[in-house]
Amino acid sequence: MKFIITAGPTREHIDPVRFLSNPSTGKMGFAVAAEAARRGHETVLVAGPVNLRTPSGVRRIDVVSARDMLAAVKNEVIDGAVFVGVAAVADFRPKVSFDKKQKKSVMTGELKLVRNPDILKSLKSVPITRVGFAAETNDVLAEASRKCREKNLKFIVANDVLAKGSGFGVSTNRVTFVYPDGSLKKFPLMSKRRVAERILDEIDRA
Ligand code: PMT
Numbered sequence: 001m002k003f004i005i006t007a008g009p010t011r012e013h014i015d016p017v018r019f020l021s022n023p024s025t026g027k028m029g030f031a032v033a034a035e036a037a038r039r040g041h042e043t044v045l046v047a048g049p050v051n052l053r054t055p056s057g058v059r060r061i062d063v064v065s066a067r068d069m070l071a072a073v074k075n076e077v078i079d080g081a082v083f084v085g086v087a088a089v090a091d092f093r094p095k096v097s098f099d100k101k102q103k104k105s106v107m108t109g110e111l112k113l114v115r116n117p118d119i120l121k122s123l124k125s126v127p128i129t130r131v132g133f134a135a136e137t138n139d140v141l142a143e144a145s146r147k148c149r150e151k152n153l154k155f156i157v158a159n160d161v162l163a164k165g166s167g168f169g170v171s172t173n174r175v176t177f178v179y180p181d182g183s184l185k186k187f188p189l190m191s192k193r194r195v196a197e198r199i200l201d202e203i204d205r206a
Contacts, residue, residue, distance in 0.1 A: 003036040004076045005029055006087035006119065008048035010066045014111065015098040022088045023168040026050030028133070029086030031196040033058045039200060041082075046072045048087055066090055066116035073119055082129045082203055085120045088168075092116060120151045129203065132156045134178070135167060144178040154206070155179050157199060165189050177202060 007029020011019040030052050033045040037057035045060045046069055054060040061076075063069045066089045077083065095112040120132050130153045134144035137160065144158035158176045161167030166174045166189070173195050177185040187198060 002042045002081040004044045005033045005084045006046045008050040010048045010090045012090045012093035014094045015102045024088035026052050028192050031192040035196040035200045044076050070119050079127045084131045124152045134158045135161045137162045
C-alpha cells in the first residue's frame with residue numbers, strides 16, 4: 001500500500017525572519033512513517049521544518065507552509081492510498097507577507113490573519129483511507145470525535161497535549177483512538193514508536 005504521512009509544524013511567514021508556528025518536532029509523524037516503511041509499505045513523508053533524520057525506506061518531501069504541504073500531499077495521493085495526518089498544520093496565516101524584513105518602525109503591531117486550507121478535509125471525498133490526529137487541551141474525546149466525523153476519518157488519534165509525557169516534543173504519548181461511531185480504544189503512556197505500531201496494526205487490520 002502507499003502511505004502518505006504529514007509530520008511536524010508548518011510555518012506561516014510574515015516576512016523572511018518572522019513566522020507563526022507551533023511546537024511540533026515531527027517525532028510522532030516520523031515514527032508513523034518509520035513503522036509504515038518497516039512493514040514494507042511505499043512511504044512518503046511530507047515534513048514541515050524539523051530537525052530529524054529521514055527514517056530508512058521513506059521518501060521525504062520538505063515543505064514550509066500549510067499551502068506547500070497541501071500541494072505536496074495532493075501530488076502524492078492516489079486511489080487506495082492511506083493518508084495519516086500527524087502534522088500540526090497552522091490554521092491561519094498572515095493575510096499579507098513580505099519578501100523583505102519589515103522594519104519595526106513601519107509595523108503597526110496588528111496582524112490580519114486568513115484561514116489556511118484544511119488538508120485532511122480537502123481529501124474528504126477521495127477514495128483513500130484517512131487517519132487523523134487531534135491535539136487537544138480540554139474536552140479531548142468530544143473534540144476528537146467531532147473532528148473524526150467532520151473529516152470523514154477511519155479513526156482519529158486523540159492526544160492531550162497538556163498531559164505529562166504526551167503531545168509535543170516528548171518521545172512518549174498517551175493516546176486514545178476515537179472512531180466515527182463514538183467508540184474508543186484507550187492506551188497507556190507509550191513510546192511514540194509503540195503508538196505508531198498500534199496505528200499501523202489498526203490500519204493493517206482493515
Ligand atoms: O511532532 P511532535 O512534537 O512529536 O508532536 C506530535 C503532535 C502533538 C503534533 C501530534 O501527536 C498531533 O497531535 N498532531 C495533530 C496536530 C493538530 O494539528 O491537530 P488538530 O486537532 O489541530 O488537527 C486535526 C487533524 O487535522 C490533524 O490530523 C491535522 O494534521 C489535520 N489538519 C489540521 C489543520 C489543517 N489546516 N489541515 C489539516 O489537515
